[in-house]
Amino acid sequence: MNITKLTNNALINLQTRYADRDTAIRALADQLDQQGKLNDKEAYLEAVFAREAHGATALGEGLAVPHGKSDAVKEAGFAVATLSNTLQWQGIDEDEMEDVNLIFLLAIPNAEAGSTHMQILTDLTSALVDDDVREAVLKATSAEQLIDLLNGKETEKETVTLDETKPTVVCVTACPAGIAHTYMAAEYLEKAGKKLGINVYVEKQGANGLEDRITAEQLNKADACVFAAEVAVKEADRFDGIPRVEVAVAEPIKHAEKILKEALEAKASGARITATDNDETKKVPLKTELKRALLSGISFAVPLIIAGGTVLAVAVLIAQIFGLQELYATEDSWLWMFRKLGGGLLGTLMVPVLAAYTAYSIADKPALGPGFAAGLAANMIGSGFLGGVVGGIVAGYVMRWIKNNIRLKPAFNGFVTFYLYPVIGTLVVGVLMMFVVGKPVAFLNQGLTDWLNSLSGSNTLLLGAVIGLFVSFDLGGPVNKASYAFCLGAMANGVYGPYAIFGSVKMVSAFTVTFSTLIAPRLFKDFEIEIGKSTWLLGLAGITEGAIPMAIEDPIRVIGSFLVGSVVTGAMVGAAGIGLSTPGAGIVSIFLLHDAGLGGFMAGAIWFGAAIIGTIISTAMLISWRASAAKKEAKKQALESVSDAVVNG
Secondary structure (H helix, E strand, C coil): CCHHHHCCHHHEEEEECCCCHHHHHHHHHHHHHHCCCECCHHHHHHHHHHHHHHCCCEEECCEECCEEECCCECCCEEEEEEEEEEEEEECCCCCCEEEEEEEEEEEECHHHCCCHHHHHHHHHHHHHCCHHHHHHHHCCCCHHHHHHHHHHCCCCCCCCCCCCCCCEEEEEEECCCCCHHHHHHHHHHHHHHHHHCCEEEEEEEECCEEECCCCHHHHHHCCEEEEEECCCCCCHHHHCCCCEEEECCCHHHHHHHHHHHHHHHHHHCCCCCCHHHHHHHCCCCHHHHHHHHHHHHHHHHHHHHHHHHHHHHHHHHHHHHCCCHHHHHCCCCHHHHHHHHHHHHHHHHHHHHHHHHHHHHHHCHHHHHHHHHHHHHHHHCCCHHHHHHHHHHHHHHHHHHHHHHCCCCHHHHHHHHHHHHHHHHHHHHHHHHHHHHHHHHHHHHHHHHHHHHHHCCCCHHHHHHHHHHHHHHCCCCHHHHHHHHHHHHHHHCCCCHHHHHHHHHHHHHHHHHHHHHHHCHHHCCHHHHHHHHHHHHHHHCCCCHHHHHHHHHCHHHHHHHHHHHHHHHHHHHHHHCCEECCCCCCHHHHHCEECCCCCHHHHHHHHHHHHHHHHHHHHHHHHHHHHHHHHHHHHHHHHHHHHHHHHCC
8 A cells, every 4th residue: 555645744744853752642643633634632642642551662773653543533644753852662672662763653543443554554664674764764854755765665575586605594474463563573584684694584474374485495595494473383394404593573673683693593503403392492481382372273263253154144134134034944045055154164163273273383283183173072062162272272282292202213204294193193182072071061061051940930130140141151162052052942842031031142242342342442452353343243143253262362351241241131131021932043033022011112122222231331341451451561561661760770
């Protein structure tokens, strides 16, 4: 995109001075407001400063990119300031402040939080990572000159040939969203390579797949490799036998030269580190490893959740809107096939994919087979996505142990890789999942169903609250399925209240994801924002699985907020005595309710209104908890900075 279309001469300030960071942000926000970019300047500033409290926006090399994503922004734009004096700004390293002399203040509408924002950030950093361009921008004497400099970088990258007289380092960059940091880290590594006079080739494993793939020639000539990643590197076994340095994806933005030097030092030591050796010699903290594994599993499962959930939602809505329930249930009909396609992606494939790539992050490609087996076993025993996560972790660590302890002569490598590892891993993991995890889950399911049956017909308000709690507890897992089985059983016996509760509550979690990411996108990661754009549709079809990725990322706050809103929704519908005798839920069930003497309109208003009220409560709680966590983190960083300042005099 041509990012310079988002600014103009009146938004560019050359060789100016500000007293401090906050003064600079306010001055640039005034200009954005004057140029008609904002609906509400104060609300926009609130979003900007909340983002500053959440994490660093100084990206190194004197560049700061503060930004606010808010409905207070009328249209996307940015203001620029080159400074005659440097300002202190919180840097990537939590315990360090950076000198900033170039500021880009971005204003992004909520609707463009996951797209325009990332594109601007990537394009800016790609342009300004070049020392000559950045220096020219700082010395620009007119707004036109600065705009021309930014436009001038939108050219194709030159083709660099391998210079065999120089050391060669191959790199991979990857972040959970696969957008900004993936490309920013690559740019800084390439720039540092030029400065050090070495060959540096970077493969970006981002949202568009593998870009600038490392070639066989580059691998053969490589003296060392760098993984700057927070998710599992795809096809990592290509780099086996090459000395490796592993860092977080943001590290090269600040320490690219240091990282490349460390990689070459590994080569100088004479060690040829394989992936297995690296696991043994470079101990990654368990918390970091588990987080990386979960993010990897989520990143591969999200496309299935969105695609499968949307296809299934459309099939359900078509059936209910046009009265095609019979066609929907008729095997081999076109609507039945769409239903099976969406349901297969969401129900059959989602958990195995989640488990497989969680395992893959821990033990590389040999763990894929056992990981898929763990996911299938989780489906068989009805443990849902939580079982898939547990199964993936179990498969990963089992396969790591097998790789480290079961080895044969090199002549048998093919047999070991393609037969021995997957067969042993699958058998071990399958036994653990089906016979160790399975019985407790089955016992839990039966116990929950028996308890729900004991509540039926006594206290409908309490019954509604309990069903609400169970529906959102694990989003399609065993607890949810226990309540579903109870509701279907009650319906079969002519008791229709429980299923009406179930249908209303199922909308709460999906709506909460959408509402919270729209209202306060600064508190959520980019993949959560993208998911939020479609979960409302899944909620209308009564599908809870769309909320799973956010729940995995932050289970206590996310599921905790879902539960409170769901309990309120369930209690309201239960107390009203509304019934539903048509399976499938979905928004069109509003026309099929048993009104309990309230009238069709009032029954529908209570049924859907209860879901909205529950959503409002859950959304308010989630935003409040996330904001509180962000403030605590900012306070912690501030205290650490003060402490360091006192210690250092």
